[in-house]
Amino acid sequence: MISVQNLHKSFRDKVVLQGIDLEILEGETLAIIGRSGSGKSVLMKHIIGLLQPDSGRVTVDGVDINAISYADLRRIRQNFGVLFQGGALFDSMSSFDNVAFPLRTFTSMTETEINRVVMECLEMVELPGVQTKMPSELSGGMQKRVALARAVALKPRYILYDEPTSGLDPETSTTIDELIQSLSDQLNVTSIVVTHDMHSVLNIADKAAFVHEGKMHWAGTIAELHESDDQILRRFVKANEYLIGK
Amino acid sequence: MILYAKKLILDPIHSFGRYSQLLFRAFGAVPEFGTYRKNLWEQMIHVGIDSMPIVMLAAAFSGAVTTVQTSYQLVSPLIPKSIIGSIVVPSMVLELGAVVTGFILAGRVGARIAAELGTMRVTEQIDAIEAMGLNSIGYLIVPRVIAGIVMFPVLYIAACFVGIGGGMLVGHIGGFVSIGEFVDGAREYFQPFDPIFGMIKCLVFGFIITSVSCFKGYYTRGGAEGVGKATTEAAVASCVFLLLADLVLAATLL
Numbered sequence: 169m170i171s172v173q174n175l176h177k178s179f180r181d182k183v184v185l186q187g188i189d190l191e192i193l194e195g196e197t198l199a200i201i202g203r204s205g206s207g208k209s210v211l212m213k214h215i216i217g218l219l220q221p222d223s224g225r226v227t228v229d230g231v232d233i234n235a236i237s238y239a240d241l242r243r244i245r246q247n248f249g250v251l252f253q254g255g256a257l258f259d260s261m262s263s264f265d266n267v268a269f270p271l272r273t274f275t276s277m278t279e280t281e282i283n284r285v286v287m288e289c290l291e292m293v294e295l296p297g298v299q300t301k302m303p304s305e306l307s308g309g310m311q312k313r314v315a316l317a318r319a320v321a322l323k324p325r326y327i328l329y330d331e332p333t334s335g336l337d338p339e340t341s342t343t344i345d346e347l348i349q350s351l352s353d354q355l356n357v358t359s360i361v362v363t364h365d366m367h368s369v370l371n372i373a374d375k376a377a378f379v380h381e382g383k384m385h386w387a388g389t390i391a392e393l394h395e396s397d398d399q400i401l402r403r404f405v406k407a408n409e410y411l412i413g414k
Numbered sequence: 415m416i417l418y419a420k421k422l423i424l425d426p427i428h429s430f431g432r433y434s435q436l437l438f439r440a441f442g443a444v445p446e447f448g449t450y451r452k453n454l455w456e457q458m459i460h461v462g463i464d465s466m467p468i469v470m471l472a473a474a475f476s477g478a479v480t481t482v483q484t485s486y487q488l489v490s491p492l493i494p495k496s497i498i499g500s501i502v503v504p505s506m507v508l509e510l511g512a513v514v515t516g517f518i519l520a521g522r523v524g525a526r527i528a529a530e531l532g533t534m535r536v537t538e539q540i541d542a543i544e545a546m547g548l549n550s551i552g553y554l555i556v557p558r559v560i561a562g563i564v565m566f567p568v569l570y571i572a573a574c575f576v577g578i579g580g581g582m583l584v585g586h587i588g589g590f591v592s593i594g595e596f597v598d599g600a601r602e603y604f605q606p607f608d609p610i611f612g613m614i615k616c617l618v619f620g621f622i623i624t625s626v627s628c629f630k631g632y633y634t635r636g637g638a639e640g641v642g643k644a645t646t647e648a649a650v651a652s653c654v655f656l657l658l659a660d661l662v663l664a665a666t667l668l
Contacts, residue, residue, distance in 0.1 A: 216545050238549075245547035256542035259533075270546050273449075328545075 169194055170215060170326065170358070175224035177210055184210045186382040187224070197352050197359040199373035201366070203404065206379045208362045209253070209330055215360065216248055216328060217241050228326075246274060249319030249327045249357075253334060255311040257303040263290070263314045264299035270322050289317035292354075293347055309340035313347065320351060327351065329361040333368050345371045366408035369393075378404065433629045436551065440559060440625075443552030454557035461523050461558075461624070462565030468522065469515050469569045470576045476510045477502060477577030478584035485590035495591040499599030502581040507608045508668075511574040512615040513660060515566065516623065520652035524627035527558055528648030531631025532641035540632070555628045559621060566620030567613055574612070611667055618659050623652045 172190040177183075184207045192198045200208050213219040214226050217233045225232050228244055236244075257266050267286045271277055277285070290296055293313040303311055312332060319327060329348060333341035349372045352359050363369060369376055369390070376393050378386040378401050386401045396402065443449065484501045531554060534540050543550040578600070585591040591599075630648040634640045 213541070218541055218544055242547040242549065245545060248545060248547075250542065250545040252538040252542055252545075254537055256538040258539055258542075259537075273546070273548055 169229060170360070171225075171227045172211070172215065173225045173227075175211070175214060175226065176222045177207075177214065177219065178222055184382055185214075185221075188379070188382075188384050190377055190384060190387070192358060192360060194358055195356055196374045197348075197361065197372055199361045199363055199369040199376045200379060201364060201369055201376055201404070202379035202385075204364060207382045208364075208379050211379065212328055212330055212360065212362045216245060216250060246322065247325045249322065249324035251312065251316050251319050251327070251329045251332055253331045255303070255308075255315035257311055257315055257318070259303050261302075262299065263295075263301050263303070263306070266303070266314060267299075267318045267321050270318065274322060285321060286317075289321050290314070292320070292351070293317045294343070309336050309344070312336070312344060316344075316347060316351070320355065323355060324357060326358045326360070329359065329363070331363055331365075332361060333363065333365045338367075341365065341368065342371075344368075348372050364408070366405055380404075432633065433626075436555070436629055436632065437625060439551045440555050440628075443549050443556050444560075446549060446552045446556075449549060449552040450557040450560075453553060454560055457557045457561035458565055460526070461519070461561040462568055465519060465522055465565075465569060466572060469518050469573050472514050472518055473506070473511065473573035473577035474580035476514050477506055477579070477581030480505050480510065480577075481581035481585045481590060482588065485585065485588075494595070494599075496595040496599030496602065498585060498591045499582075499596035499601075500603035501599075502585075502596070503578055503600040504603065504605070504608055506574050506577040506581070507612050509660075511570050511577055512612055512619060513656070514577075515569045515573045515616075516619040516656045516660075517653060519562070519566065519569070519619075519623050520627075520656060521649050523562070524623050524652040525645045525649045527624060527627040528631035528634075528645045529641060531555075531628060532634035532644040535632065535634045536637055536640060551632075555625075555632065558628055559624045562620035562624030563617055564620075566623075567616040570612060570616040574609075611663075614667065615660065615663055618663065619656050622655045622659055626652050626655055 170192040172188055175185050175188040177185040188211055200211060202208050210219060214221055217226070220234060226234060228247070231244065233241055233244060258269065261269065264286055267289050268282050271282045271285055286299065287296070290299060293316050295310060295313050295317070298306065298310065298314065303314070306314065332344050332348065336344065345368050348359065348361065351357065352372070361368065361373060373390055375387070375389050377384060380400055386396065386398050388396070393401075393405070480502045481498055484498045488495070488497065531540070534554070540550050540554070543553055582593055582596045585596055586593050627648040630644045630651065634644040
């Protein structure tokens with residue numbers, strides 16, 4: 169379980185997070201939604217300890233990740249897979265080596281075993297045959313899928329997705345959503361999806377948390393999201409042209 | 415005006431603090447050899463082997479020019495020509511071998527390191543390394559700094575040999591000094607501490623160029639503009655700190 173308690177973060181004079189509280193239960197898929205610049209990605213980076221809060225706590229399985237040593241934090245991070253907004257593939261490595269990287273680094277697998285796992289992961293993201301291609305030879309959607317394959321290579325317990333569908337065409341976005349959904353089902357992972365794409369939220373999430381002006385403005389299930397009469401939330405959802413006319 | 419003065423004073427202090435913190439974390443990651451073993455070999459090739467041709471070219475011309483200029487300044491027929499060897503060799507060993515190599519590495523290797531790490535930072539590749547549970551400083555910075563410290567002396571030795579050889583050859587071909595006279599002069603005034611001093615300089619320069627460039631690249635902000643800025647700053651800062659270290663080492667060790 170991941171728990172965020174009263175999280176505050178500022179960058180110099182700019183206040184980004186103002187007392188965020190959040191709980192993500194085992195096996196559920198939570199979508200963190202909000203406008204661009206509302207602090208969603210900053211919140212996600214706190215969850216994995218890439219940013220230090222000014223105050224507040226982030227606990228993973230009951231462990232306060234800001235109160236432990238760097239070595240312990242690294243051990244906890246090995247339970248996470250992260251899909252970054254731009255994919256963050258290592259551009260000096262082929263697709264195969266990108267997916268194989270965590271396996272070579274953190275396991276004692278032989279190259280034959282690594283080869284098998286990498287191929288499985290690439291098939292899982294529906295990209296068999298791209299293993300020799302460099303990231304620069306792949307489209308944006310393909311890069312995200314290879315990055316997703318890398319994120320799941322170690323079979324993590326938690327997967328964080330930062331804007332997984334941003335910048336992609338609707339068809340590729342749907343493919344990515346389906347992949348996230350099937351990964352959640354196949355691997356039974358806890359997923360946190362940072363997005364402002366309401367199509368994705370409604371397709372893949374069990375719950376949603378709406379961050380507005382650095383605060384947790386609303387949180388609930390997808391059914392409750394449909395029923396909510398919170399004006400700010402409804403404006404955000406309507407801006408996504410999904411519930412217009414509902 | 416006050417804000418500008420504050421920035422002028424506080425920014426370098428802030429940068430120095432962050433640089434020290436980065437070095438502290440890098441030293442802490444040195445024992446994790448498994449993290450950077452493969453990367454270390456690649457970096458040693460980039461820093462050392464790939465830089466060899468340009469370093470040797472610059473060293474050969476430095477030695478040749480030093481020979482020609484020394485010869486030009488020797489107007490008195492009473493001064494033996496062997497003095498050319500006694501000037502060219504210590505010049506290469508004490509100063510030119512290390513400084514010429516240092517400037518080339520600052521431009522070639524320093525800029526490359528800053529550009530690589532800067533791009534990795536702005537495209538979240540460094541965050542991806544950290545998020546996997548790997549020590550990004552151990553994986554990216556430690557091998558680059560070790561490669562600089564190990565390969566700089568190798569380049570320096572090559573630069574000295576080629577520089578002295580170039581000077582000797584040009585002196586002989588140009589009729590300024592015979593090879594025998596050149597060698598006699600070099601032997602007569604040779605100080606055993608000179609190459610030791612040169613090697614000490616190399617270790618310091620190798621550390622400065624790679625660590626400063628890693629610092630600039632690792633903390634890059636912004637997009638392409640930030641990478642460009644970091645690359646320029648890495649090359650300039652490396653050269654400035656290299657010159658400062660050169661002076662401090664000469665004043666304290668000679």
